Amino acid sequence: QQQVKQSPQSLIVQKGGISIINCAYENTAFDYFPWYQQFPGKGPALLIAIRPDVSEKKEGRFTISFNKSAKQFSLHIMDSQPGDSATYFCAAMDTGRRALTFGSGTRLQVQP
């Protein structure tokens, strides 16, 4: 199965709050899990990525938590800011094949 399931579809958070987006996958060949951020009219841009040999990766206000046994991973945005308002996509890659399989996206709105 190539599918990556993402939730929620949309999310409204107050400024300074924590935004949490969840993803699940089925294909055990996936070995690279990036999160992409997309603003209207722009292409997706890599935000942060993780390999399955670690359970957590943090870059600034963005953290990926990874649960290999459950085949789930999540993005946490701490101290959410209005500038974080965008659509976020989780993705998964079998690095032997390179192509990304994307989730359906989460539209995040951070209210001031």
Added chain:
Amino acid sequence: EAGVAQSPRYKIIEKRQSVAFWCNPISGHATLYWYQQILGQGPKLLIQFQNNGVVDDSQLPKDRFSAERLKGVDSTLKIQPAKLEDSAVYLCASSLAGAEGNEQFFGPGTRLTVL
């Protein structure tokens, strides 16, 4: 460093017409991808090139879609004839080859509307 360039940015055509999109990847990136992003969905891979050879075109509707990457640099994606369900944003991405090539860099996309 210049990003991935795509043109046109917008295109409106009637169904059954043909259309072509152009992509210029980041210099030195051997791998090039075309994705289709339907409104409200994540991008879906259509075709992947390594230099000028096709690596994966399993999800490309080959009865109407074609793509080429001559000389291993620029690429074009063509739809002929277009259907209403082809309305989408067509994204081009590129990456380095080898172990450094996990990160894909996306262009701004071409928004296609089929009437």
